[in-house]
Amino acid sequence: MAARTRRPYAPRMAVEDRREQLLDAALDVIARDGWQALTMEALAREVDVTRPVVYSAFRDLGAVLAALFARQEERARTVVEQSLPTKEDLADPDAALVRAMGRFVDAVAQDPRGWRLVLLPPDGTPSAIRHVVEQNRQQYADRITELVSWGLEQRGGPAGLDVELAARSILAIIEEAGRLLLVDPERYSAARLEAFVGTIMRALARE
Amino acid sequence: MAARTRRPYAPRMAVEDRREQLLDAALDVIARDGWQALTMEALAREVDVTRPVVYSAFRDLGAVLAALFARQEERARTVVEQSLPTKEDLADPDAALVRAMGRFVDAVAQDPRGWRLVLLPPDGTPSAIRHVVEQNRQQYADRITELVSWGLEQRGGPAGLDVELAARSILAIIEEAGRLLLVDPERYSAARLEAFVGTIMRALARE
Structure with missing residues (x-):
């Protein structure tokens, strides 16, 4: 009964x-x-x-938040680590950057709820979270700076390129790609976003 | 007394x-x-x-907010209009884009308080403001799309470039430049940001 x-x-x-x-x-x-x-x-x-x-x-809402932070931070760290160039990438820095873009976009597509928190932070986001996001972003920027320096050595590149601003720009493009994918995944597919980065890399001089 | x-x-x-x-x-x-x-x-x-x-x-806080919106919207519109290519730009699309970047960065430098609201929105930003900012952003994206299409015709450019994603990427870079200038104006000077965009434009193929 x-x-x-x-x-x-x-x-x-x-x-x-x-x-x-x-x-x-x-x-x-x-x-x-x-x-x-x-x-x-x-x-x-x-x-x-x-x-x-x-x-x-x-136990309580604090426990929910702690578990949520831990899970999302772990996921973000995994994405950053997986975006690092591997041994196979040594031959082709352009492909390494396209692959890094692809991995990030895939991560967003697989966990849109989580990445929305980072890329389109809802109103009232606690400052603790903003702080963690900002730290991860800095870590990502550092990795991309390494990747750009290494790519310039391997392939050659625009003469006199400002490596730090190049890395910041790539980060800004990757984040915008993630936002576009979240907002309209049919229009901005992962394949389209990757193809775009490939076109740009092929078009950049190798002085 | x-x-x-x-x-x-x-x-x-x-x-x-x-x-x-x-x-x-x-x-x-x-x-x-x-x-x-x-x-x-x-x-x-x-x-x-x-x-x-x-x-x-x-009269009251509502009047303050109305005046604030009107003033900041007017300023944002002026920046968008001034970034449009002019007749002198017809000969050199690369210079037009660098100039657009320069005008935006100058606008941020002249009104850091106002642009902070847009580029680094403080917590609790009313949704009405977010909406206006999003509209202006869309307008800016449309202008940049025109500029990119026109630039590709004039100068040639990467074969098969995705014009919409190129415009979105340029917008993302411009916004990131504005944020860097707000956060650390000594390190990320307007001159440095403009020089960077110039280097990239010169390095892009003209197929």
């Missing part, structure tokens, strides 16, 4: 799966309604479970 | 000058303390006058 009063869509789930589900739901709530809308109650509504189910996965 | 109780730094000012002063002060308050800190009281404190002085220039 008691079973009839249960909500219909709260199947039992392993706690790790439940946590992942709730973290995804948190990103949805934030993207749609802003940071201030994120409460344990809102999370329960979002995945259509009772509040005790949410509390069985996370 | 009454004169001795007056605040020392509230010289009489023509009402137009007072309004300009208060609008600049509003930008300072927003940049430093966020949108929610902007009150008639805060404005009075910021320019060190009594509240009635503020109320003699603006």
